[in-house]
Amino acid sequence: MYRHLERRLVEHLRGFLHRTYGLGIANIVVEQPPRIEFGEYALPIAFELARKLRKAPRKIAEEIVAGVAAIPGFEKLEVAGGGYINVRVSRAELAKAIATDQSPAAEVPPGKVLVEHSSINPNKAAHIGHLRNAILGDTFVRLLRFAGTEVDVQNYIDNTGVQVADVVVGFLRCVNYKRSFASAEKLPYIKSFIEQHIAQPRFDYYCWDLYARVSQWYEEDKANLQARAATLHSIEEGNNETAAIADLISVAVLNRHLETMDRLDIEYDFLPRESEILHLHFWDAAFSKLKEAGVLNYETEGKNKGCWVMRRAGTAKPLTTGDTEDTGSAEEGYDDPVSFSPERISEEDQKVIVRSNGTVGYVGKDIAYHMWKFGLLGRDFGYRKFYRYPNAHDCWISTTDGEKDHPHFGDVAEIYNVIDARQSEAQNTVIEALRGLGHGEAADRYTHFSYEMVALTPRCAAELGYNLSEEDKARSWIEVSGRKGFGVKADDLLDALITSARKEVDARHPELSEPERAGIATQIAIGALRYFMLKFTKPSVIAFDFKDALSFEGDTGPYAQYAVVRASNIFRKGGFDPDAFCRDAARQVSTEDFAKYLTGESGHDIWELWLAAAKTSYIVSQSIATTEPAYLAKHTFQLAQLFNTFYHRYPILSEADEGRKKFLLATAAVVRRELIRVLAAMGISVPPVM
């Protein structure tokens, strides 16, 4: 509603400026006044026009205020300060619209959107860094769906890479089986050994430790790395015992990851695996197209002799020399394959795509995979059902020959890849490859949803038993390391949060049953965790600390959940159903009453709350446009904060004036509704009591 009004205001203003001054202002800035008493919108337009019109800003503002005709839904425009125009909406009208939950349908861009997130190597337990990725990604998916977009969620599984190979090597070389084998019986024995471990809880934890051991073993003697190379080769080749063991491990760990993420209500639709990209020869299809388009250069000399290389993203010379005029599409020049003409790329700027031994590297596979995403490859995966969520939603996985009937994946209009900032160069290289292939429109709809890593504070690292150098102690954070087995596992963190929440719930609600208390503690834990991962903006490194993450007070998820519980309590004590009252709120309070109670000093307070409640779809669209879920978290906190102040200041059930009481109830009902909505968009549910 807020967004709708803003748009209407801008349209009227644009029309006026055009008629009166003959000016076409493309981008009219709309802000918020510093205080609610000044109005709902502020326009600094007069400052901008001052030079063009050669008039004082204040004078222009006065002309605009005097000249703009009445706008439906708005009370008036006023000049403030040296030339600001403050705009007041009709509070009663807007309140009525909010109460009836009117929200003009936003236009949804056509086509399906693909969000890829998580993409955890299936060789060990997920850790807090993966949690940030998955929570950011899942929240973004929820935001898109909230806005009416059709979304597919994919989780890319690198099941044939070095990391899986390392754990295989671990089982082959680093586990003491306390017996000797005839060579024929070794692999079958190890296989059954692994199967036994998979049957036990948290197989991914076992792999976590084993991975650290194997990394240590490589350190001890570099010759041990040969075991990795041989294993990797067998896995890539497929159809052998080593590959079967790798598959066993990666599928088991993948299952664990899905379980872990399911604890946080994070679900996927499709799991494309690298093994199928290999075995279905996605790369072959991509390779010929890339060669044809001249995207790849074959090196005949230098250190990359015998390799097919690409220009590394971000190293392009300014092809558009002298082309400073903005023609509206700066990327045009790249669409022409000729711009990739085989002029020699300096060695430094070369990215090896195909090695001299003919094998393709990670970026090459990624290019093929992304051509598939946009429906540009001409090949498809096989599909079979892999994991069924408790809500009966099926998650599919890639196979070489799958089921006949399956959903249509890929071939989408737009993609978002939730991948940490360290991979931005690789991501940009894939984008440039698409451009080089002449798919500039796809490249433009390719978003690297980049975010910074989760590290540990030195204190937290010390708590985990990590030996800190003096230099480390002075750092603001310490990077986690899977190879050292150093980090906080996702399930451990969630367990710690549940335990901590459970203590509080037990103390507060001893009357509840065991399962009830467990359920509430879980909801609180998830709320705390998801909010914690969302409250930081993406470019900010999170220096993780148990003290902050386990906090349930202040700027946290439970704070917002608690605000909803308080709102619900009012209705429970008052004997109303909050949802029914909310649906009926517009009829309970007349427009006259809204006008009456939303004026005066207390009116300002309460109006601020209504206005904040009106902003949900505005904030959602901002978060999507900027790919920044932190705005949503910030807004949730502000709404909850305003509500808690309101709750404290205006007792509702004891209100003697029946009309005012209904108005206050309507306020609580509307805020409750919006808080539940924004929390749901973050994947956070609200416990019945807290």
Added chain:
RNA sequence: GGGCCCGUAGCUCAAGCGGAUAGAGCAUCGGAUUUCUAAUCCGAGGGUUGCAGGUUCGACUCCUGCCGGGCCUACCA
């Protein structure tokens, strides 16, 4: 060396495209009529926004140069 990112209160972070007095949480200190449960609320202290220039009506925000820190820069993924 090159590319990307960061530097704001004691700590952790915000600040819509350049806008009005740079805001929160935590921590510290002091309070909240025995009320819709205090996982709450109110108040206080705390800032030369890393430094120096520039652009302009106006800069935490844009430009340049420094200082400090991080990440990327493998025929690894």
